Amino acid sequence: MPFWLKHFDRGEGGAGEAYHIGVFGKSGSGKSGLAAYLLLGYARHKNMGIIFIDPQNQFASDTDLPFKLHESLKKLGRKVEVYSLTNQIRLGTKNNAVNLFTSLLLKAGFYRNIGVKSKENQEYASEEVARIIRVILSNQQPKIELKNACDDLLLNVLTSLRNDNNALQRIYGSKQAKERLEQTLDSIINENIEFQRVKEEIWQPVLDLFLERDSQGNQRKSLWLIVEKAATDQTKPVVFLDIKGKGTTFADNEEIKALILKEISITLRVAGEREFDKDKRLNCLICLDEAHRFVRASFGNDDNSEMSNLTKTFVDGVRTTRKYGLGYMFITQTIASLHKEIVQQLRLYAFGYGLTSGSEYRQIEELVSDKQALSLYKSFVDPQSSKQYPFMFLGPISPLSFTGSPLFLQMFTEFSKFKDANKLVEQSQGNLFNQNTL
Structure with missing residues (x-):
């Protein structure tokens, strides 16, 4: 079944606008595997920038995914760049x-x-x-x-x-x-x-974090230039930002990471405004893994924590950045972890196993009116026991989306199982498909 993973600009293969994506599911539901497939689908568009913000170093290190993501991206003709906060990223501009x-x-x-x-x-x-x-x-x-x-x-x-x-x-x-x-x-x-x-x-x-050459002798590259290049260069790379901070004293300090994420968001917004003034669009997808660690469901007016400030930045961003051709993909364990305004601004939803109780399921009910689809979603079996990774999609993901009904699919964590379930693809493509490509 064809997927409509369109880039965020006009022209062939373009949606004509940016939109925001939410990938939801409990730990072990297959979110990371699904996100890898989606990334590869969007990466077919060489005019589309992709920035993946990785707090666990899973995507940056290309580990525990259904296929070799970095190698597959390169086979699509995409340049892959990986930067680590530990020893490669330099923060700050001359003014800030x-x-x-x-x-x-x-x-x-x-x-x-x-x-x-x-x-x-x-x-x-x-x-x-x-x-x-x-x-x-x-x-x-x-x-x-x-x-x-x-x-x-x-x-x-x-x-x-x-x-x-x-x-x-x-x-x-x-x-x-x-x-x-x-x-x-x-x-x-x-x-x-x-x-x-x-x-x-x-x-x-x-x-x-601010030195061109740090105390360990590492040469660091400006975060501003990394992000701007991925969003505005004619030949846009696929960029993975490893913000885990392994080996540093702030590796577990989420407030510091939230402050850095806010800087990334502001950098993108400024770049988007500048391109918009030239009647151009960024055409860029920003992916945030483990979003529940950095984005709060609510914030008080007197709450000046970096988590709350980052949430405010994202709430403002999802309202305004679409016109700049800038879309966000939030990958998170719960819907309730995201601010309601962010959830409402999403256009494409992917629901994995585990969101069938309490406020989580009530939010899905508000989005999905099809009772049969809801019943099917509730029947999802725990992937840890079944080794099956089902998802319910809502939004413009397929030519069949015009019906307004959710689309159900199975995500495979092993490429051999993907081939077994898609015999026609395997037969028609011959040797084109192997363990490292889609």
Whole structure:
């Protein structure tokens, strides 16, 4: 059965607009395998950019998928680029690097470790440290940017902060609290062991994310350029961004990763606005695996956590980016994990096993009016026991979608089983099909 996996631009094979996709199902339902097939389908369009944001390094490392995804993409004539946050991606631009750096320091616990305890005071400290860093960089001859910062930057920052009475007083208004901060700064500056601990455990791992050549000798590439190239180059690569952060002190810090994801989203929006002003479209698909780890179902007006800020960014993005030719694919375990506005903006839905109770099933009922289809979906058997991976699709996925009814299919995790179930394809294509191609 043919699938309508159209690119997001005008012309042959194009949908004429971007749309957003949701792939839902409990762990083990086959979401990753299905996403791999979908990626390969969209990758047939060489004028379509694809950026896959991978928090688990499954797609970036091309492991535990039904087929060799990277090799298959290359056989389609697509260039595959993989970048790791651990040692290859450089954050920040000339205009926002310092602010982003000091924000990441806040999430990493830097200000708490130099004696600033409360959240409000830490925010003041972050602003003062940002100001001090700008002064230090601008006083270098010639002036330098954060990406070229010297090894003694931390010592210079702590010393400048300790000697800046106005900055200390802004962080702590009371004399007693200010004196405690001064004592803590003195001990860190003068005690080599504590200074090295703060530098090695917090400061340097975060600073490395902004350096052209980090402390381990890795040459890093600008995230802005990586994302912009994938979205706007005439020859668009398929880009996998491994944000797992393996081997770093922030590997399990979801707030830091949420801040980075927000930067990616903002970069894409800016690129989209620029192309839109030229009467062009990005024609790009952004895939976010494990979306439930970063996107909240709701947020309060007074909630300034990076998770909530990222959710607000995505809510705004799904409303506005379609006109730029920019679509998102959210891969997640639950519908309830996504903000309702995001779910409502999706045009193509894929429901795997496990969403048949409580609020999860009620949301599916709101989307699917066909009672027989709902009954069939509820009959899905746990793939862990049946080794079958069924999905219910809703939206423009096939020529049969004009009926408005959901489309049911079986996803295969082994290529041999795919061939066994599609004898006509195997017979007609001969040797074209093998373990590494679709």
